[in-house]
Amino acid sequence: xxxxxxxxxxxxxxxxxxxxxxxxxxxxxxxxxxxxxxxxxxxxxxxxxxxxxxxxxxxxxxxxxxxxxxxxxxxxxxxxxxxxxxxxxxxxxxxxxxxxxxxxxxxxxxxxxxxxxxxxxxxxxxxxxxxxxxxxxxxxxxxxxxxxxxxxxxxxxxxxxxxxxxxxxxxxxxxxxxxxxxxxxxxxxxxxxxxxxxxxxxxxxxxxxxxxxxxxxxxxxxxxxxxxxxxxxxxxxxxxxxxxxxxxxxxxxxxxxxxxxxxxxxxxxxxxxxxxxxxxxxxxxxxxxxxxxxxxxxxxxxxxxxxxxxxxxxxxxxxxxxxxxxxxxxxxxxxxxxxxxxxxxxxxxxxxxxxxxxxxxxxxxxxxxxxxxxxxxxxxxxxxxxxxxxxxxxxxxxxxxxxxxxxxxxxxxxxxxxxxxxxxxxxxxxxxxxxxxxxxxxxxxxxxxxxxxxxxxxxxxxxxxxxxxxxx
Ligand code: C5P
Ligand code: C5P
Ligand code: ZN
Numbered sequence: 001x002x003x004x005x006x007x008x009x010x011x012x013x014x015x016x017x018x019x020x021x022x023x024x025x026x027x028x029x030x031x032x033x034x035x036x037x038x039x040x041x042x043x044x045x046x047x048x049x050x051x052x053x054x055x056x057x058x059x060x061x062x063x064x065x066x067x068x069x070x071x072x073x074x075x076x077x078x079x080x081x082x083x084x085x086x087x088x089x090x091x092x093x094x095x096x097x098x099x100x101x102x103x104x105x106x107x108x109x110x111x112x113x114x115x116x117x118x119x120x121x122x123x124x125x126x127x128x129x130x131x132x133x134x135x136x137x138x139x140x141x142x143x144x145x146x147x148x149x150x151x152x153x154x155x156x157x158x159x160x161x162x163x164x165x166x167x168x169x170x171x172x173x174x175x176x177x178x179x180x181x182x183x184x185x186x187x188x189x190x191x192x193x194x195x196x197x198x199x200x201x202x203x204x205x206x207x208x209x210x211x212x213x214x215x216x217x218x219x220x221x222x223x224x225x226x227x228x229x230x231x232x233x234x235x236x237x238x239x240x241x242x243x244x245x246x247x248x249x250x251x252x253x254x255x256x257x258x259x260x261x262x263x264x265x266x267x268x269x270x271x272x273x274x275x276x277x278x279x280x281x282x283x284x285x286x287x288x289x290x291x292x293x294x295x296x297x298x299x300x301x302x303x304x305x306x307x308x309x310x311x312x313x314x315x316x317x318x319x320x321x322x323x324x325x326x327x328x329x330x331x332x333x334x335x336x337x338x339x340x341x342x343x344x345x346x347x348x349x350x351x352x353x354x355x356x357x358x359x360x361x362x363x364x365x366x367x368x369x370x371x372x373x374x375x376x377x378x379x380x381x382x383x384x385x386x387x388x389x390x391x392x393x394x395x396x397x398x399x400x401x402x403x404x405x406x407x408x409x410x411x412x413x414x415x416x417x418x419x420x421x422x423x424x425x426x427x428x429x430x431x432x433x434x435x436x437x438x439x440x441x442x443x444x445x446x447x448x449x450x451x452x453x454x455x456x457x458x459x460x461x462x463x464x465x466x467x468x469x470x471x472x
Pocket of ligand 1: 029031033034080106127132166167168169379380383413443445446447
C-alpha cells in the first residue's frame with residue numbers, strides 16, 4: 001500500500017499504464033514543485049525500465065499541448081499540471097494523438113480521463129495536503145510496487161517534501177495530511193529528518209548576522225533589515241560568534257547555543273512589541289535532507305526549493321533537474337549563481353511594490369509590475385507582499401506583469417483565513433480570465449492566469465465582483 005491509501009487504485013492503474021508503454025514523454029511545470037515532480041517520476045520510470053524523455057513548460061495551454069502532441073509519443077505523463085487543462089488534453093486523446101497519464105494537484109477542468117491521479121478527486125486538499133511532487137511520489141511508489149518492490153522508491157520522499165515546501169504547502173509551518181505521510185516514509189528510510197528549529201530562511205548557508213538581518217518571516221524592530229542591530233544583538237549573547245575570524249552559521253552552532261539564540265530572539269521580539277502569536281512563528285518545523293552535506297543549500301527543504309525556483313523560472317530547468325537527480329559539480333555551481341540572481345530579483349521586486357504601493361478595489365488589491373518584475377516570479381513577489389507595510393494582509397492580492405506584446409500574466413494570492421471564509425482564487429482566475437478571452441487556474445489560495453494585454457481593468461472589475469460573491 002502506498003503512502004496515500006485513497007489514491008492507491010488510481011496510482012496502480014497509472015503505474016500499469018506506464019510500464020506497458022514503449023516510451024513516455026514526461027512533461028512538467030517550471031517551478032520547484034514541477035522540477036521535483038519530474039525528477040521523482042523520471043527516476044521511478046528509469047528504475048522501472050521505461051524509456052522516457054523530459055520536457056518543461058512554463059504553462060500548459062492549447063499551443064503547448066499541441067507541441068507535445070507533435071512529438072508523437074503514444075503516452076504522455078503530465079506532472080504538476082495537466083488537470084487544469086484536461087479539456088484540451090482529452091481532445092487530443094480523442095483524436096488519437098496520445099494517451100495521457102496525469103499526476104497533478106491543481107483544480108481539474110471539466111473533463112475526465114482514465115489515468116488521472118489528483119488528490120482533489122479524493123477529497124484531499126491540493127494546496128495543503130499533497131503537491132505535484134507528492135502526487136508523483138505516490139505514482140513512483142506504485143511503479144515500484146508494480147515492478148515487484150512494494151517498499152521501493154521511498155528515498156524519493158525527500159524530493160517530494162522539497163516540492164511541497166516549495167509550493168508553500170506547510171500549514172503554520174508544518175506539513176500535514178498526505179504530505180506528512182510522505183515525511184514519515186522518508187524518515188523511515190533515513191533520507192529525511194523532521195525537527196523543530198528556528199524557522200528562518202538560510203540556516204544552512206547564511207552567516208549569523210545575515211540570517212537575522214534578512215529574516216522577513218517575522219520582523220523584529222532593531223534586528224530585521226538592521227545589520228548593526230543584528231550584530232549588536234548577537235554580541236550580547238554568551239556564545240562564540242566567529243571561528244577563525246569567520247562568522248559562524250546556524251548549522252555550526254551546538255544545540256545548546258541554538259537554544260540560547262532562539263530564546264533570546266523570541267524575548268527580543270516580544271520586548272520590541274511583536275505580538276506573541278507572531279513571535280511564536282520564529283520557531284517551527286524544519287525538514288532536513290540527511291543525505292546532503294551540512295551547510296549546503298540542499299540540506300534544508302526550504303533552501304533547496306528556492307534554489308530550484310531560481311533555475312526553472314529563469315529558463316534553466318535543465319540545471320534544476322540535474323541537481324534534483326543528484327548531479328553536483330557544474331550544475332550545482334550554476335544553480336547557486338542563479339540563486340543569487342533570483343534572490344536579488346525578489347528583493348528588488350518587493351521593494352518596488354513597497355515603493356509604489358497597491359491599488360484597491362472593493363474586495364481585492366492589485367498592482368501592475370509592467371516589465372519590471374519577471375512574469376515567472378511575480379506571483380512569489382505578490383505572496384511576499386501580502387502583509388508588508390502598505391499592503392493589506394487581510395484581502396486578496398492580484399499582480400500583473402508583462403508576458404509579451406499581446407499578453408499579460410496575472411498572479412493572485414490569498415490567505416488561509418480568506419479561504420476559510422470562502423475565497424477560491426482558482427475559480428476567480430478561471431472565470432475572470434475567460435470573461436476577457438484569457439485562461440487561468442490554480443488553487444483556492446494561489447492561482448494565476450494569462451489575459452490579453454489591455455484587459456487588466458476589466459479583469460480587476462470581474463475578479464472583484466467574484467471575490468465579493470465568495471466572501472459575501
Ligand atoms: O503550480 P503550483 O501548484 O506548483 O504552484 C503553487 C503556487 O501557489 C506556488 O507559487 C506557491 O508559492 C503558491 N502558494 C501560496 N500559498 C500557499 C500555497 C501555495 O502562495 N499556502
Ligand atoms: O504563476 P503563479 O505562481 O501565480 O501561479 C499560481 C498557481 O496558479 C500555480 O499553481 C499555477 O500552476 C497556477 N496557474 C494556472 N494557470 C495559469 C497561471 C497559473 O493554473 N494560467
Ligand atoms: Zn505544484
